[in-house]
Amino acid sequence: MKVDRRSFLGLGLGAAAGITVSPMMLKIMDDSSILTQTTKTWPWALDHPPFDGEVSYESSVCSLCPGSCGISVRKIDDRPVKIEGLADYPINDGGACLHGIAGLQYLYDPARVKTPLKKNGDKFEEISWDDAIALVAGKLSDIRKSGSPEKLACIADKGQGSVSGLFKRLLKTFGSPNFYTMPSLESYLEVTAAALHGEGKTIGFDLENANFVLSFGAGIIEGWGSPVNCFKANASRKDRHAKLYQIEPRLSNTAANADKWIPIKPGTQADLALGMCAVILKNNLFNSMATGFTGFSKLTAMLQKEYSPSKTSEITGVKAADIEKMAISFAKAKMPLAVFGKGRGDGAQSLKEMAAVHTLNCLVGNINKKGGAFILPKNDYLEFPGESMDNTARKGFSKAKTGRYVNQLVEKVNASSKPVVEALFVYNSNPCYALHNPKSVKEAIGKIPFVVSFSSYLDETAMEADIVLPSHTFVERLEDVPSGAGLAKTVVGLTKPVIEPVFDTKNPGDAVISIAKALEGSIAENFEWESYEECLENVTSGIWDSLSEDGVAVISEGVPSGFVNVNISFIANNPVTIQAQGDYDLTLIPIDNMRLISAGTAASPFAIKTVADTVLKGTDIVVEINPLTAKGLKDKGFATLTTPMGTARVKVNLNEGMMPGVIGMVEGLGHTFDNKFVSNKGVNVNDLIGPVIESGSGLDAAFGIKAKIS
Amino acid sequence: MSEIENKAENGSTESAGECTSGDTKDDKGLGLGVIFFIVAFVVCFLSGTLLFPKLLYSKKEQPFNFDHELHVSEAGDCDACHSVREDGSFTGIPKLAVCLDCHAEDPLGETEDEVVFVEEYVNKEKEVPWLVYARQPDCVFFSHAAHTTNTDCKVCHGPIGESNSSRVYEENRLTGYSRDIWGKNIFGIKKHSWDRMKMDDCAECHKKETGHQGYCFQCHK
């Protein structure tokens, strides 16, 4: 039998036909397409599709920013999958901002510190909590033994809340007055209230009811104050027929959404406010109470002399007629309200500006009136037991603070050849990023022999630390969250853990208690709580029931009553208006963008994703500039931006919404830590701006800096 | 090169030689070809039908044997353990906590399976990693709430409540899904409504019952 090619042909055809007729072909085809659907086949390699389970919702409070919104966390069995605004919560009533919604991305942030770290040379090595606490306590004991306990300093994000309270208590019983907070709207409100109404007070703005809001650059929908609350108040404007005038050099979202945008030369808001005060006084449109203000006549005299409409117009660039018209309609409005705090209100601010704007409120008599400015007592719901201090503590604590604000601390540390600060705690703040001229902050921190960071992430400041004691993120921790941020009511919320800690982290409150206990002696005596949880229940005992049951305690609501003392002498003395540093022709100002975070934390990957390509393109930051100013620069082209502090390569966005002569650069980019989704993108605008200290207030009031671009 | 050459040569000699008696040779060759064809066809068809499923599916045992019949008689109908929650979602295979409602105290019964259950899972507080015969792909949304009111569980799941032991779970090596979805029959032929759980089976029933096979999103997510 000869096997020829025809046999082979038969064989081949037979095999092909057999396979085709058998179910194998169809099955493989079907399975191969299902294969493309199954996650495990693909390079992104999820081991399994997201597990299904029982749905539940847990209420908590977001503490990513001072807004303190109520959140509802959707969980599948034990797994949180989504954060949403909590309906009926007194601050945000169901709304939520993008950062809060993306909160779970912080939980699994690639830059999270997974376990305590100790700096060894240039590198961090992992250590146990026990070792880390012992190490910190050992170092602190040494400082204390050396007799200068005041050389322990602490920088926290805020002064309120029980965790900050614990830090303050530790410092006090240790013997140091050097507790600092990062600049925030809350601190500015207190400073302003102190200047006009006396210590221990803060200001709330009743934006929900005011029918004529004059905002001196306050980014009411850019994250100012308690963002979601402001969004809601702003959105209700349309139905309430309330007006918003926005005064700032740039057509911000707030300006765009306002009824009127009044472009003004950067840094002259104080002058405009005073010019308006002058108009109001001249036209006798002020509230009769005003004559009783301390310094009223002095102010009147000063304003007539220095702030005539034409003079004000010259300074601010706003037309004299417009100033008069605006001042008159403001004074005549039923519920006028002037709001200060440029941008988010947490950047550099000048007391002159804040006081001048608030003087407008005082003059039209909207203090403690519906739709006006509320003068509230500082939120004081915490009842820590009285401290017992030993001699060292008493001696150290009675010494003067090294500087008034963080800026001066940095300055002092850098100026002295000997260590002014021996040890520094950094809690929930990132001064190496968020302060002007972070390079000098880093230098100062480098000079401090022992730095302990309580950060959840290896951020710019944590990188400089000697020890990192990682904190739970806000979805893992228990904490009381007092509202600040210019709200017209005082609310304390309770942040609750909605998931077991993902990494070997601790509640910062527990970390402080452990350190205090390890320090023994009189310090330990002041921290005789088993845990932070016990401490919290103890110190919030007045409101604990409602905190633990409702997750929130409303401390004050509605229009406060009582006489408010007004002292306008500070402004009547007409302090000097801050000038931008340098002598270039243009002015660089920072821009607050709701989709980014200007404080220490970086925005989440989701938030960064929403950022427009006119703000960030690739790894390049885009600056806004008016086409008239941008001589020779092309839209989307590269340029070099130079300020006295340094230079940066930027892209250009020709923008008609920018005042000529001004360059705007967004805040919140240029992070350098290890999270490729949010870091190493653009530049940190703070690198290009140096602090300018306002005499009298001691605040860093640099609203911008002179710059050139080519 | 040389191959082409050789072939060419062969071709030429062959055709040269065949010229005269080409026809007879053709027939013979074709006959042989037919035999080869049939043999190859049968071999390939059978391997595609019988051998292929064996290669395609891997067999897995459940963590331990489960006696559905016993549970039905002791605990009640299907919804005693597999229920629709208040929000309308479906619990699926019960969690350990549900088992413990009855099995909390002493072991119930003296079977080996009970021992495994208690020692491996109850004592260790570990969920039992049941292999779910009816697990649908991730892209499928199925509302038990919408079906249980008017459809017997059996229609899709078969008489599983009458079984005394857990059958072997067969997993498709390519896709990772249970064999129950395509059905035991490799041709996809079904005798009962529960023999297959592909989309077309859903659509078939929907068409019959509601007059419309439904829109994509009705069952996809």
Added chain:
Amino acid sequence: MKQEHNKAHKFGMVIDLDKCTGCGSCMVSCMSENNVPFKDDESDKKKSITWMRVYKLTNGKSFPDTEIVYMPRPCQHCGGKGDHGHSPCVSVCPATATDYGYDTGIVSQIYTRCFGCRYCMGACPYHARYFNWWDPKWPEGMEKYLSPDVSPRMRGIVEKCSFCYHRYQAARDQAYAEGDKDNIPEENYQTACTTACPAGAIVFGDLNNPEHKVHQIVKPDPHPDPRNKHVVGKSRNPKVFRLLERLGTNTKVYYLSDREWVRKQGDNYLEGEWDKIKNHHGDTSHG
């Protein structure tokens, strides 16, 4: 079938552009709700998956008369010409990976059916459809927050906004569990962008249901527009408009603005055309 059609919902949305602040909550809420992936660089907006995208519109005037408005743009869930369900994308998909749900008016996208030809993307003038150019990848551990309600996508396929259909599925489940399967209260089915919007600018509901807020704001005209027979469901509210209405896409996302220049940017007009027809409730069609 016929009965079902009578009961048909027509889910839609109206977005108040005067309230919208461009804050981005809707975008992030959408991404987080729907397991949308992210990558290192998302600044190439033509390769960045955002089912909900917020466009920035300007009036084109120079300083200081410039105005800005933000326009959130989810999938418009077109009903197609005459609102017959032949959406631009649905009619072109070769593999039936997207269909028009006549029961809800929602345009589906089935990720496991799509094979990635991208014809639908070309057909959509709103750029509401996004292609997975990359394998979606999450940083280690982050996949734990993925929701089981929406299947994660794979590379090489198209995805888009579904009006959070899974929330409709859940609402229906709940209605079944409560024994009244046809009664889905307005608040039980709301999209993730709607509930997240801190300004309350988005209103979502059934355009066919006069009790729903969205119907009350939009007041959709059930009759075809006399000036353009392809257009159905035009709003009878003069402040309300739809995007590219005159193409006959019959979108279910309506926009609301007091500002005329904003309404004008909703569609294309020949010179002088707008002034002639702007008073016909923000209308678009030519004679």
Added chain:
Amino acid sequence: MDSALIPEGAKRCSFPKFYMGIAVVGAVVLWGLLAWGLIYWKGLNQTNMNDYYGFALWIWADLAVIAVGGGAFFTGLLKYIFKIDELKNIINFAVIIGFICYSSALLILAIDIGQPLRGWFIFWHANVHSMLTEVAFCLSFYFAVLTIEFIPNILENRQANKVSFFHHLAHNMHGIMVIFAATGAALSFFHQGSLGGVAGVMFGRPFSFREHLNIWPYTFFLFTWSAAAFWPCFTLLVTKITETITGKKLVGDKTVHLLSKIAGWMITSYIIAKIIDTIYWATVTAPSLGFKWTHFYSNNALYGKWMLFTELILCGVLPGVLLIMKSTRENSKLRLLAIILGVIGVCLNRWVMVLQVMAVPVMPFDTWALYIPSWQEMATTILPVAYGIILIALTYRYLPVFPQEQELNYPVEEEAVDEPVVAPAAEPVAATE
């Protein structure tokens, strides 16, 4: 070395020279394959396409090769149905070109889809409303038809033809080719048209949208018509290139003139229709949607009015006129110019109907999107060109593609030259065996 395979009486270059050439083109093929591999392995992020440019270079290439490859069906139609016998001199080549074009189109489509393993969904889960479904079905079936049309030519290879089965098969297939030609023509009509429909039905894209005749937009007919009009240009162009490379005259002037004449009249009639369509679109369709036609040609770096002029006048009217007029048609230089312009014209039309459609902003606040293909896209687009060159080279070398080759090149010494060259080489081998 391979002389036994070379058609009887044909002169071909030496074996090494030939394969050196093939190797060079083969390198390009390898480059294309590498890019293809990358695209399948890493995904479509290897391209520069984006969410605005879902359709880009590949789809253009697809449409273009199908347009210029339309010669196969049209020659078949003319020869077998309309019995224009003169075309027998070019039909083999037209079929080969068609085969190359259609296989390339399928290849590009296979590269283009995001999930290749699901490609069969287009058949299995077909949506009958989609023009792309129509394209896929017609394209695949027509490719099958083309393969069948190609087979007889392959079987005419000297060695294959010696097998009597093949010989008879080829002969019989020729006999029934009229059926395939008819089927092919019908299929082609629809897929050329449906490719036009792809753009024309997109009512969300006013630039490409056209009014419909029943369910078919005007572009449906225009695409079919243009393919029928421009194929002779491409066939003649490729023939010319082949002639230049081989240094031989392969197709007689009479055939060439006939083809040119067909092209001339078809192009002219097409371009008149196209101009009418354009005017109607510019004055009625687009304005009814709120667009002035100039909107589509302004405010961008590439798509100016010059594009419209080039497509319609320079590469439409001009070649049409040149090919209609006997004097210019029979002038080889002007004819060459005309066919080159014609090929450019039809490719430009496809470019515009794919890429400009994607580039034009529709929402008033949207912007133009321009795109430059990545090297991977270019390599995979050149891949079929290189493959086409190789296939043409192989078929030319081993198959009797051009029936006129002998009479045109060595008419006198046909016998004298032929026998000694081939026969002695074959005979000794046979003897030794």
